[in-house]
Amino acid sequence: MKAHEYQARQLLADAGIPVPGGIVCDNADQAKAAFEKLAGEGATLCVVKAQVHAGGRGKGGGVKLVKTADDALEAAKTMMSKPLVTHQTGPEGVPVNKVMVAAGVDIAKEYYVSVTLDRARSRPVMIASAEGGVEIEKVAEENPGAILRQPIHPLMGMQPNQARTMAYQLGFTGQQVKQAAAILMKLATLFTKLDADLVEINPLIVTPPTDEHPDGQVLAIDAKVTFDDNALFRHKDIAEMFDPTETPASELKAKEFGLSYIKLDGTIGCLVNGAGLAMATMDIVKLHGAEPANFLDVGGSASEEAVTEAFRIILDDPNVRGVLVNIFGGIMQCDKIARAIVAAATNVGFKVPLVVRLEGTNVEPAREILEKAQSDIPTMQTATDLTDAARKITAAVPAEAA
Amino acid sequence: MSILVNSDTKVICQGITGSAGAFHTKGCLDYGTKMVGGVTPGKGGLKDDNGLPIFDTVSAAVEGTGANATMIFVPPPFAGDAILEAAEAGIEVIVAVTEGIPVADMVRVKAALADYPGVNLIGPNCPGVISPAESDPCKIGIMPGYIHMPKSKASTGKAVGIISRSGTLTYEAVWQCSERGIGQTTCIGIGGDPVKGLNFIELMDMFQADDETDGIMMIGEIGGTDEENAAAHIKANITKPVAAFIAGRTAPPGKRMGHAGAIISGGQGTADSKIKALTDAGIAVAESPADMGDAMSRALGLG
Numbered sequence: 098m099k100a101h102e103y104q105a106r107q108l109l110a111d112a113g114i115p116v117p118g119g120i121v122c123d124n125a126d127q128a129k130a131a132f133e134k135l136a137g138e139g140a141t142l143c144v145v146k147a148q149v150h151a152g153g154r155g156k157g158g159g160v161k162l163v164k165t166a167d168d169a170l171e172a173a174k175t176m177m178s179k180p181l182v183t184h185q186t187g188p189e190g191v192p193v194n195k196v197m198v199a200a201g202v203d204i205a206k207e208y209y210v211s212v213t214l215d216r217a218r219s220r221p222v223m224i225a226s227a228e229g230g231v232e233i234e235k236v237a238e239e240n241p242g243a244i245l246r247q248p249i250h251p252l253m254g255m256q257p258n259q260a261r262t263m264a265y266q267l268g269f270t271g272q273q274v275k276q277a278a279a280i281l282m283k284l285a286t287l288f289t290k291l292d293a294d295l296v297e298i299n300p301l302i303v304t305p306p307t308d309e310h311p312d313g314q315v316l317a318i319d320a321k322v323t324f325d326d327n328a329l330f331r332h333k334d335i336a337e338m339f340d341p342t343e344t345p346a347s348e349l350k351a352k353e354f355g356l357s358y359i360k361l362d363g364t365i366g367c368l369v370n371g372a373g374l375a376m377a378t379m380d381i382v383k384l385h386g387a388e389p390a391n392f393l394d395v396g397g398s399a400s401e402e403a404v405t406e407a408f409r410i411i412l413d414d415p416n417v418r419g420v421l422v423n424i425f426g427g428i429m430q431c432d433k434i435a436r437a438i439v440a441a442a443t444n445v446g447f448k449v450p451l452v453v454r455l456e457g458t459n460v461e462p463a464r465e466i467l468e469k470a471q472s473d474i475p476t477m478q479t480a481t482d483l484t485d486a487a488r489k490i491t492a493a494v495p496a497e498a499a
Numbered sequence: 500m501s502i503l504v505n506s507d508t509k510v511i512c513q514g515i516t517g518s519a520g521a522f523h524t525k526g527c528l529d530y531g532t533k534m535v536g537g538v539t540p541g542k543g544g545l546k547d548d549n550g551l552p553i554f555d556t557v558s559a560a561v562e563g564t565g566a567n568a569t570m571i572f573v574p575p576p577f578a579g580d581a582i583l584e585a586a587e588a589g590i591e592v593i594v595a596v597t598e599g600i601p602v603a604d605m606v607r608v609k610a611a612l613a614d615y616p617g618v619n620l621i622g623p624n625c626p627g628v629i630s631p632a633e634s635d636p637c638k639i640g641i642m643p644g645y646i647h648m649p650k651s652k653a654s655t656g657k658a659v660g661i662i663s664r665s666g667t668l669t670y671e672a673v674w675q676c677s678e679r680g681i682g683q684t685t686c687i688g689i690g691g692d693p694v695k696g697l698n699f700i701e702l703m704d705m706f707q708a709d710d711e712t713d714g715i716m717m718i719g720e721i722g723g724t725d726e727e728n729a730a731a732h733i734k735a736n737i738t739k740p741v742a743a744f745i746a747g748r749t750a751p752p753g754k755r756m757g758h759a760g761a762i763i764s765g766g767q768g769t770a771d772s773k774i775k776a777l778t779d780a781g782i783a784v785a786e787s788p789a790d791m792g793d794a795m796s797r798a799l800g801l802g
Contacts, residue, residue, distance in 0.1 A: 216693045216723040219609045234766045251610040292603050328601035357757040372757025373665020376746040377788035383749045394757040425667045427643050458643050483789035
């Protein structure tokens with residue numbers, strides 16, 4: 098689960114990491130008031146930022162610098178009037194329901210720092226770079242030497258010497274070192290405390306020297322936090338941060354029924370048990386020249402009702418021109434799927450071609466059920482194996498539709 | 500022979516009185532596994548529907564039955580603790596079937612397991628392990644037993660070891676091998692989570708050392724770099740024929756494809772990168788999931 102920027106900044110601030118004030122707004126009038134408040138505190142320049150999960154907001158028009166309260170109002174109004182399209186959202190974009198107004202901060206230098214899981218070492222790792230403010234993936238690709246990695250002991254947590262060393266290696270000097278090391282320590286602790294997948298500050302900045310801060314101040318400007326969905330049961334407060342508006346309605350519906358569904362752009366709807374087999378089924382559809390309309394894992398213990406709902410979700414997708422069912426029964430019993438197909442035929446109706454491939458537990462009774470139902474479901478064909486199934490569904494769906 | 504589990508393996512089920520635990524305990528018994536008991540705190544002294552003794556703790560179950568393996572169906576919030584309880588009680592093979600354990604729990608559990616070098620953890624979020632055999636087969640987990648074929652019944656006279664991050668895709672691979680007369684010594688689902696017990700590399704070494712195993716099939720998927728690491732290891736250390744398949748060529752980045760570990764993030768973990776690493780290491784990678792059996796056949800020199 099992803100947090101919005103304003104939520105992530107709050108989590109960082111709560112952990113004692115210095116984050117310049119930002120005000121989250123539900124409408125343009127609030128954005129105007131927010132500017133006035135920040136201006137009253139001395140800000141001469143503010144930034145209005147669309148609160149969406151997708152990256153690439155700046156290029157998509159979701160980040161605007163403003164110098165007056167009226168400009169803030171206009172910027173917020175424009176952003177919230179239409180979906181925001183970035184390279185991560187797809188062409189339909191995502192709705193902007195909130196914007197954040199933050200005081201502009203003078204920046205002397207930008208850094209990157211995050212904590213995530215190092216899968217190969219089965220422990221958290223802190224990743225940092227003195228090349229901040231840009232996409233870290235790009236830095237990793239173009240200048241891998243500019244990225245520092247510090248594994249964090251699973252039981253000990255980050256040690257002060259590690260944070261200090263990293264601060265020096267990043268090039269912090271004077272009073273900055275202590276400030277930066279403290280932030281790194283707090284970020285590592287926060288990762289564990291939140292059961293996070295990722296906590297990221299990009300950029301972490303140093304402000305130009307002033308009389309009050311001759312070495313500048315180290316501040317977190319933008320933050321990103323994503324959570325381990327499996328751990329949300331012990332973080333009720335975090336679970337409440339979930340914003341359903343950026344998730345397609347079909348995916349929310351699927352979740353309700355315990356189905357794992359992801360909408361894609363193709364025309365062949367796929368209903369499969371098991372995540373690996375579901376991916377493999379998408380792959381074989383593609384190998385046969387068509388594009389999958391979705392990933393759908395019904396899981397091992399889905400009820401007949403849930404499987405029927407799965408068919409409804411697939412068939413509700415207007416792009417779907419054909420449906421491929423691929424079940425290898427283990428815990429899932431094939432006859433349950435067969436009954437769900439019959440129920441879906443009655444309750445939803447298969448107007449598009451349907452190819453069913455069943456193997457495994459209770460496959461014989463399942464085949465009998467489908468044989469009996471064949472006359473009622475004229476668009477249905479059965480397949481003997483994966484290749485046969487992929488061939489039949491791609492042959493049944495006209496090429497121009499695929 | 501087989502690896503990890505065999506006719507001497509005595510198995511308990513942690514969470515035996517839950518619906519999944521009870522169902523699969525029966526399934527394992529029916530297959531021929533030496534199920535010897537189960538654990539549910541507060542139900543010690545009772546028996547399950549199969550007449551197996553139930554214990555309050557794993558240590559009591561080990562003492563009472565001589566169990567050396569366990570199959571865990573404990574719900575996610577308590578499953579990490581259940582793994583550690585089994586390790587502490589001296590269980591050697593721990594199969595954690597439970598799906599949905601918080602990653603942070605597994606990070607800590609894995610670190611703590613360093614104190615128990617003799618323990619082999621399989622999973623979590625996995626179908627388990629199976630060693631088919633004509634007499635005394637052993638299945639610990641949720642896979643359908645009947646699709647598996649012991650070497651003694653394989654028409655090609657060959658048997659392979661299968662290692663997979665997926666459940667049902669493993670069944671598909673096993674079925675395709677069995678259809679082609681290729682038996683299996685042991686099949687292990689290592690699980691779909693980012694932090695897990697045994698991984699490709701350790702199991703490759705076990706299969707390499709097992710005289711009965713003629714070849715190895717590995718089934719990977721998007722996410723992480725385990726397949727890339729395995730490819731390098733195979734190239735340097737494994738002399739037996741290896742075939743592979745990687746699921747998720749069509750998966751979009753940034754989306755978690757069912758498994759907690761199956762996600763392309765930060766440009767890492769793509770199917771293409773894994774396929775390239777395996778191909779570069781000289782491993783036969785099946786283009787299509789329908790060709791896993793054929794790829795294994797070819798790797799074994801069966802034409």
